[in-house]
Amino acid sequence: MNKKNLDQEPVSQAKHQNKQADEVIVIAVDGPTAAGKGTIARKLAQHLGFACLDTGLLYRAVAVKALENKINWEVGQAISLSTIARKLTPLDLSHPALRDEIIGRGASIIAAIPEVRSALLDFQRRFHLLGKPVKGVVLDGRDIGTVVYPDAHLKLFITASQQVRAERRYKELLNRGLPVIYAQVLLDVQERDNRDQKRSSAPLIPATDAIIIDSSSLNADQVLAIALQHVQKKLGLP
Ligand code: C5P
Numbered sequence: 001m002n003k004k005n006l007d008q009e010p011v012s013q014a015k016h017q018n019k020q021a022d023e024v025i026v027i028a029v030d031g032p033t034a035a036g037k038g039t040i041a042r043k044l045a046q047h048l049g050f051a052c053l054d055t056g057l058l059y060r061a062v063a064v065k066a067l068e069n070k071i072n073w074e075v076g077q078a079i080s081l082s083t084i085a086r087k088l089t090p091l092d093l094s095h096p097a098l099r100d101e102i103i104g105r106g107a108s109i110i111a112a113i114p115e116v117r118s119a120l121l122d123f124q125r126r127f128h129l130l131g132k133p134v135k136g137v138v139l140d141g142r143d144i145g146t147v148v149y150p151d152a153h154l155k156l157f158i159t160a161s162q163q164v165r166a167e168r169r170y171k172e173l174l175n176r177g178l179p180v181i182y183a184q185v186l187l188d189v190q191e192r193d194n195r196d197q198k199r200s201s202a203p204l205i206p207a208t209d210a211i212i213i214d215s216s217s218l219n220a221d222q223v224l225a226i227a228l229q230h231v232q233k234k235l236g237l238p
Pocket of ligand 1: 033055056057059060104107108109111112140141142143144192196
């Protein structure tokens with residue numbers, strides 16, 4: 001099946017099975033909100049020539065579609081939301097509203113619904129089949145090393161203190177020209193951590209074999225350098 005067809009077809013209906021999964025190298029990059037894991041995942045993938053999936057976009061894409069269809073995520077709606085999740089296609093991951101604050105908040109609530117999480121597993125595990133053949137994939141999220149790919153070849157868990165993460169998010173929002181108050185951003189980070197850590201399904205927790213990198217006093221280049229050392233040590237890649 002070529003890429004064009006896969007783009008247009010709900011992933012759950014595609015005929016390909018996970019044949020390649022054992023052949024590609026999987027790097028899991030997990031961690032709490034605003035820890036900088038997306039940047040590290042992207043840079044790692046670029047450096048290694050791997051494909052990269054920001055799995056938060058999947059939960060955000062479900063929120064975008066829910067909003068479009070007037071489905072209220074505050075009151076459960078497990079069946080409608082998991083139906084949306086099962087039908088996502090790669091095209092849904094480029095919607096202009098994905099980064100909106102309301103969508104981020106909705107994604108965080110929706111991500112606590114077990115039916116939605118299991119509906120999105122297939123997409124994440126088949127992602128390496130969706131484009132041209134790749135040697136490896138980097139997936140960033142909350143549960144990649146614990147649930148999506150418990151056998152990932154390398155697991156990184158990138159974290160930082162809540163204050164540092166809130167400051168980074170605050171500066172990012174200011175740079176986007178949005179009116180923000182630091183105290184509100186900190187509260188939002190705390191709420192998201194709380195939801196990610198306390199949910200019963202796939203709570204945010206480092207895998208027992210994950211390498212934990214605390215980026216509180218490091219910049220992105222320093223974190224990348226540490227990550228690359230582990231790539232070299234564990235995977236023997238340059
Ligand atoms: O990382 P990002 O903020 O884009 O993710 C949106 C929301 O999706 C997060 O608040 C988190 O609760 C959820 N998420 C998740 N599991 C993942 C990726 C994201 O629960 N693997």
